[in-house]
Amino acid sequence: MEQLFKTRKMRLDLFKSRRSSDQKQPIDVPENLFRSCSECKESIPFEDLMHNLYVCPHCGAHLKLTAHERIRQIVDEGSFVEMDKRMTLLEGRTFPGYEEKLERLQKKTGLYEAVVTGTAKLGGIKCALAIMDSNFFMGSMGQIVGEKITRCIEYATKKKLPLIIFCTSGGARMQEGILSLVQMAKTSAALAKHHEAGLLYISYLTHPTTGGVSASFAMLGDIILAEPKCLIGFAGKRVIASTVNEELPADFQTAEFVLEKGFIDRIVERKDSRNVLIQLLRLHERRVSWD
Amino acid sequence: MEQLFKTRKMRLDLFKSRRSSDQKQPIDVPENLFRSCSECKESIPFEDLMHNLYVCPHCGAHLKLTAHERIRQIVDEGSFVEMDKRMTLLEGRTFPGYEEKLERLQKKTGLYEAVVTGTAKLGGIKCALAIMDSNFFMGSMGQIVGEKITRCIEYATKKKLPLIIFCTSGGARMQEGILSLVQMAKTSAALAKHHEAGLLYISYLTHPTTGGVSASFAMLGDIILAEPKCLIGFAGKRVIASTVNEELPADFQTAEFVLEKGFIDRIVERKDSRNVLIQLLRLHERRVSWD
Amino acid sequence: MGLRESEAKIASLEASLASLESEDILQKEAIVKQIEEIRQTAYTHMDAWDSVYLARHPKRPKASDYIARLFDDFMELHGDRFYGDDGACQGGLASFHGIPVTVLAQSKGKTLEENMKRNFGMLQPEGYRKALRLAKQAEKFHRPIITLVDTSGAYPGKGAEERGQAEAIAQCLQVFADLKTPVIAVVLSEGGSGGALAFSVADQIMMLEHAIYSVLSPEGFASILWKDEKRAAEAAKVMELRAQDLKRKGVIDTIIKEPLGGAHHDLDYVIAQLDEELLKQLERLMKKKEKTLLSERYEKFRRMGQSYEGM
Amino acid sequence: MGLRESEAKIASLEASLASLESEDILQKEAIVKQIEEIRQTAYTHMDAWDSVYLARHPKRPKASDYIARLFDDFMELHGDRFYGDDGACQGGLASFHGIPVTVLAQSKGKTLEENMKRNFGMLQPEGYRKALRLAKQAEKFHRPIITLVDTSGAYPGKGAEERGQAEAIAQCLQVFADLKTPVIAVVLSEGGSGGALAFSVADQIMMLEHAIYSVLSPEGFASILWKDEKRAAEAAKVMELRAQDLKRKGVIDTIIKEPLGGAHHDLDYVIAQLDEELLKQLERLMKKKEKTLLSERYEKFRRMGQSYEGM
């Protein structure tokens, strides 16, 4: 038993060193660039920010990550294999200006859509992974986001893999109308099968997780984690304030508020996220001696 | 299909007439006796009260029923077959004065314990039935109440019968200590098996349903009915008032209050109770053409 | 001239008709003819914005009207067993042609008072959880479920957020996807956003001809995309929220015809069709093996929105 | 002399011992001897009321102390997914000798501040529902559950009634009775009424030597039966609420010995025994087939209180 723990600890130390070395190699960053914190407005050297996992060293704000930066922070180095990378919408881009906006965003972000899916290893444990990216159309869910996430879930069910989804979304992709709405049902149905198969699903909420995504796969995790202070809610704050005709509490719809209301399991800081995920995956590894 | 409904309607009319003729025969009642309503204090001729199902004609209060009067009001005439009628406690009556009190109550009520169990037909549908009687030790649950109810549930499971329990209880039978408490677990475990077997359980709450009974089988019905204005709650009102140090709303812990809080399905007046139960049983009859 | 204007015009013509002396026969006939012409034009050339108008028409029948006419012995059941009883969600047991069914309805009120109680048909988390409770109960007893959809959307309230309406809706989507009993959804009038979707994960989805079903209200849509709520009519036209659009997209299965002028002009006509179609579908679905039922339901939603390239 | 008085006496003797000059050797020795005698007498002749005193002793270790020492990598999980997160119920995942387990604890605080957060270990409905959620999660992953019981009882609050603590406790009783994974309960200190029972439907029930487990607190018992809360000591003596009584009655299975004077005098001693016993029982239960496990659990509770006649 003790041996087991030693091995685990060794592995963990190895990962830690691997990750920190990973983080010490700035990738493709123009030198001497600064970025200002969206919360405290302090100006931070880009390189410092990157080494600090894009957490503001001044105020601790967890700044927006691209899907690929998130992957880099989370998975065992080099283990990510992307699925359906180039999937884009064939029809239904008829809404005025929609097609152009999609193309513009694709050029700007290097992404084809608002989610990146695939498989990866965390601490040596293979899992299916979907990471939404709010740089692409505010992470809104249209048919492609729904389809990619559904395929990722279905793959996990078929291969008996645990599933991790990093959520961030402004809600449904309005431009795709009703077909964006039904993606909520489609992804939830796929999760029902994953759940029935007795597999682990960890939902990780990041800023912001709202609308249709909050009311589907985001809230269906066996375990729901969230980044500090991120916005989590279904309806928009302004709409609510005008409905109830009163001031909302300052922390309304923050992760801390939602934790207190009983809807998420833990708030996990970015620096701990990889370790916490690995710990959870380990605790759910299929035991040969059991059942 | 139409034929089916006609037959049903005929059966129902038959039952109605049978019951009303049943109610018109006063049984064993000394003439010219009056009873005063526990709510409005009006004095009511005993016979009138009986014909009115022991509902006060002045204020509508649903007055306390004995288990056998309840049975008379509910089941198809002559269909009740009692189980475990004479079951009493063999050991564990050591608490000072407990044995004497039990014997006194047995003489006074003609019951052996605070619940009567058995089988009966309602509208021709056979079911298992347990009726608590608050005239016996305030309907408190000790080992015998727990054992009789458990046997009744187990019988229902074995014979694939729907189950109806009329609850009324002041809580656990303190005099029997921990062995009264564990009856909550025992009865709930028996209900878990009845539930797993896909059988219907209707819990019918009457005044008062509190303490250990409220926190076990009373709250586990597929469908939970209650008599108007009856008290339903776990902790005592006085204890709560002293804990929160404030006045409680006038309707606190009434059936109407608990309905609003989402914990019971319907408030059913005594005059409708037999028909509502029959309707529910019919809607749950096992269909040959199905599954 | 849109339907709103046509109906206003008809109303004013009817008023002048009533004010005419009885001897003005010719004049009367002319007005009657004019009314009939407007009516014909208006009701046979309706656009999406007209459907929005009809779907929200004050006289449009509510879920309770359908429950009373479609089912025998409806026994309403209350409560979510967690927090409260949501008046916007009416659920219960009933008999449909002798078949026991569970009915789950989104209920708007007919009077202001009733609408206060029913929150104008906007569910709180308790409403979704009541539906979930009754749905699982229906599953236990292999009882088919019929849902009636009529909501402008989830309620943007403080308490609804605090008590997790996102979670409650998500649970509906997941639980209904795998519910081991037939489910039929009928979109009666307004099917707005996640609130409507929560009641629409079904084996068969029917929709009244002039009902609407959309990702968001036209007002909300215009407000988000064009920052101008007043462009709702324009939004309605691009949103493809009518039954015919949804059928084409494969989101719904059956359209229930409405009489000229909308369901409130002849409810019996709507009920007769709905009754027939419900019975037909119920009998079809009840014959299926559980496994087939569930895999077909899965495939139904799985297929929605499959137009992509470049995998 | 009861334990309360003995400990007070020892405290005062220790005070006089401290005040003595260092040369008063004989006198010192006498006092030390006297203290030892009182201690021996007090701790080896304890009655039920003394156990009540120890079970509630301010220094008695709390659930969090056991969690920290018994398990590796405890990861606390929060929330019931309905209404809130109850600080009186601590639940989460942990590793026990390399075996993943779900831990569900009734947690009292150590400071007033912590006790405000933990409501002095009295659960609200949210606490039972959090436990239910995590228990079903454990079942999904075939993960054994270890519950730690320490509550004076359910909370007699207005909100707790409004949000249905009766229903929440009843659900615990029903769900745990049929939960398809091994469950071990450990009564640490106070096991009061339905609140404790809700966490005690288990395959194996352990109890610390000086813990108490009863239908009601002795104070409540005296108040209800004798209308006199002050007769609590007398009540404790007739209530048979000690581990030895409960073992005899078949309500618990194993007694975990405490050091002289109670668990707080040597927590390591208690932990060592508990660790061994938990591992032994866990390995035994994990070997069982699901069907056997469940039918044995059923029979365990089915047998409680079988002394009747006249069927």
Ligand SMILES: [Zn+2]
């Ligand atoms: Zn900052």
Ligand SMILES: [Zn+2]
């Ligand atoms: Zn009266």
